[in-house]
Amino acid sequence: MKKYLAVLLGFMLVVSMLSGCTGSKNEDKAEKGKDNPYRVAYIVRSQSDSFAAWLANAVLEEADKYEDMVVDIFDGQSSDATQNALIENAITSKYDAIIIQPNNGEAQRAYAEKAVEAGIITITTNARIDGVNGASSVDADPYEQAKVNAVVALEQIPQNAKVVVLDGPPGNFHADARRESWKKEFFDKRPDVKIVGEEIANWNKDEAMNYMETWVQANDKIDAIISMNDNMAAGALEVIKNNPKFKETLAYGVDGTAEAVLLIKDGIMTSTSLQSAYDLAKALLDTSHKLVTGVEKQIDIDIECPLINKDNVSEYIEMHKKAGAIRN
């Protein structure tokens, strides 16, 4: 029994080593005639996070377009420790560039700095780590994402409205920044609006559903659902979508998921803002390429976060159809 275990462990060790080496293998294969491709390590926050996974897929797709650049993806598994170790490994493996999608910006700061010190091009993204000297960044600003919704909501939400708010996990950079944005851009300007319920639904649809079901019991009228992401907004809408009493209820999210654009198309959801994995991926690869080829030394850009509403929803449905997230 022990023997088998030892063999199994040995096998697993070999596999893990091989998988860690795929990058260098690609390099060896590259013909000398062509340029040796630049090697980029992309440290993903977590492959279990649906946006992060979408972004990772988009990055891989985009990378295919570059002949002189290969991207290796590493899964940070929502853990600071794992992610930091992966960054260190990438430094040791002498990648030309490291893209970090931090699990928790501050926890990865020192490691991003290490990468810069090692002379490796370092890019932080979704969300950027501010103030790392010599590092570049590509991001969609969470404050801005919420703001584009908050601005239209100022006009749309009626006087003395009753609203409910669905929050992401506390301490999460995007969750906090989006909530802050709603506060400054909407609630501070509209003291007449009353929050009749606010709960942490942890980005989850099922949790948002449970809260909404209870709020519906306690309130005859809910004028708007203000949600920090589309998933939770969709959960709340799942509860009231067939209830005539809440036909007029407005609903705002962020992310521009396939589900959200479908809901907007059906007139159930009001608006969301797109955090486009494709745009982000495109910008990331473009930035990486410019930096590794030495065209530029340092770049900080934000991709746009367009508002999606009934007027322009069809173009985003097309986008999701192309990606296969929406069928027919």
Added chain:
Amino acid sequence: MKTNRINKLYADMKSKYSIFLVLIVLFIISSIVDENFLSLNNLSNISRQISVVTILAFGQTILIICGMLDLSSGSVLALAGVFSVSAYIKTESIVIALMVAILVSVACNIINGLMITKFKAPPFIATLAMMTMARGAALLYTNGQNIYQIGDYIKLGQGFTFGIPTPIVFMLVILFTIWYILKHTVLGRSVYAIGGNEEAANASGINVDTVKMKAFIINGIFVGIAGAIFMSRVNGGMPNGAVGYEFNALTAAVIGGTSFTGGIGTSLGTLAGSFIVGFLDNIMVLTRVNSYLQQIIRGAIIALAVIYDIWAKSRRTKGTLGKVQAKSK
């Protein structure tokens, strides 16, 4: 003599049915505190909200009574759920989708059972391993993306059967099933015996490994059904869904008087435990208790339930000692 007997009866009632008393008290207090609590709609909402976790909790109940537990039920639920959703998209048959959910989940639970019976892995470790594997498999299968546009699949979680929300119907059918198994079958008695004293059960001619496997298969069926209901309720195939549900299920079972030392627990107790959590969550949201405070209260309730469980047990043994002493005098 007579008062003695009445006292004994009262003590019996208190220890056996105390959890229902707690439930009733909580119900009455909630009704007074918030006028919206006591409406048919709200109560039906609560039942629907707790249905998925309660079904998982029934599975946990049979396992805990048998001296085991299942940490993988949340992840296996997600895996079974996403397979079920994609089976529905391909076949448009709810029956096939449901069967797929059950098959996937039972397969995972057979692996759990084999790890525990054949390789003697502690249930905690074995199901912890399965928890990680099943979640990984669900993410791999869906590429980490939610599956949308699931059409009529939502009837399972959002529809009505005989005028009752379908998830509640499932919950009640499963309640009856587990009640029947625990109360009226050889398997049920064996489960209690193994949890109470595994070695004595073995020496009494019970095939311990077979019973444990059966307990896991039953758990698998429940988790599979819960997976289908969950995905239907959230109107999507969510590989990241139901994270931490295994702990909610364990909580319901423990509050309901299922003892982690094994051999003790009932289906109705678990149902009551689940409703206590459901009522509590509902009334805290209705009365707009601070979200962070809610977590503290939830934790305190679990601690109280476990302390009460231990206290009630020590009282029981003390009571008998008292009796023996009285006799010897």
Added chain:
Amino acid sequence: MNEGIKLRVSNIEKSFPGVKALDKINFAVKKGSVHVLCGENGAGKSTLMKIINGIHQADEGDILIDEKIVKIQNPIQARSLGISMIFQELNYIPEMTVEESLFVGNWPKNKYGKVDWPEIRKRTISLLKKENLNYFPETKLKDLTVSDIQMLEILKAISYNSDIIIMDEPTSAITQKEVELLLKKIKELRDRGKSIVYISHKMDEIFRIADEITVFRDGCVVDSRVKEDYDMETVIAQMVGRKLESNFPKEDIQIGEKVLEVKELTNHGVFQDVNFFVREGEIVGFAGLMGAGRTEIMRALFGLDEYQSGEIFIKGKQTKIKSAKDSIQKKMVMLSEDRRRYGIIPVRSVKENISLSNLKKFIYKGMLHSKEETDTIIDYCKKMKVKTPTIETSIESLSGGNQQKVILAKWMLTDPDILIVDEPTRGIDVGAKYEIYKLISELAKQKKGIVMVSSELPELIGMCDRIYVVTSGKISGELERKEFSQENIMRYATQVIS
């Protein structure tokens, strides 16, 4: 008053709830001598030693060292008074090294309060050299044999400078060769002026090593003499002593065909080549000292433990038994000696405990028929005089005797052909004992074959038709009813088989 007395015990009394464990114990151990204490299991030897070692406190009486009264509250005090005890069951930490174990709890420290490892190494090596022992200080205890560890315990006693070394059945778990080594070491220590108290009931060993012998029985000292004044017969007679006082409900039953026959049953290192048979209506006893292997034989037979070779015949048909379930299906059941571990399901009711092995009986159309079950169980409880408020009462709230009856009821309900009872009356009060004997007799009358393992000789002599004596995993003797006597049984039980 007496020259050369190192340890004296004077009028020691000790009671545990319900039992008088020791009654006015007196004896003395001389300097530079080996004093053997012998007696049956439960005679009080170990209790006395625990009092001397400070684990228990005496209710009355004194302990004197060098004829001065000492108070011993705990083992640490005992050690400082020069008393070391080597227990029958050695407790040790497998991951510890030899040197660590020698100084455990007593580590020398340097001036900074840190454990002084170089000092430990130095002392260990010099100690090993002095005692002519060949161990490495860094060897882990898990890599040593039981006898090595015993030797280390002795070494530890020497390192504490103990003058009195108590050994509780030190040879129960070691091989003959190792026994020789141990006895040699003991003699060496005696010659250096140490006083050794040696507890054993192996006759040949006792007579090889003892200078003086004290015999215990039922918490009293029967006699104490120098070895030269004793012979083996006298010691055995004094050990068993008491007359058969209680009457046993033994009935004359027509003995029939063989129901169980065991040939050459072997589980290496536990028991070897065990042969015996049981006939219808016969009660067959298994006597022997603790650890002789009686329980292990029965466990293997009942399918709880494995055995490597041998044949089992039930009613003339050869069978293999792989599990308890197997055995029960073949109508052979066993009442275990450890009721809490293998008998009862403590948190469940009397009813559930009884029906546990019989559930198939109450199944109708896939459902447990609860009225049938309840009626049957109430019936059995009445028949077996189980005292319980209701059959729904949890079994752990019943007395030991009633618990035992519940387990017996469970087995009777399976309608067995062969009933093995291992220590059926252990921990049960006298009244309940008699009822259990009656039940066993009743079962024999119903033509069942009964195997009765017991450490209480009167019980075996009173109830059995034949008795096998087990010594060191082998059957060392078989006695017919007319040959029954405690002396005969003890002679077989204490002989050494090489």
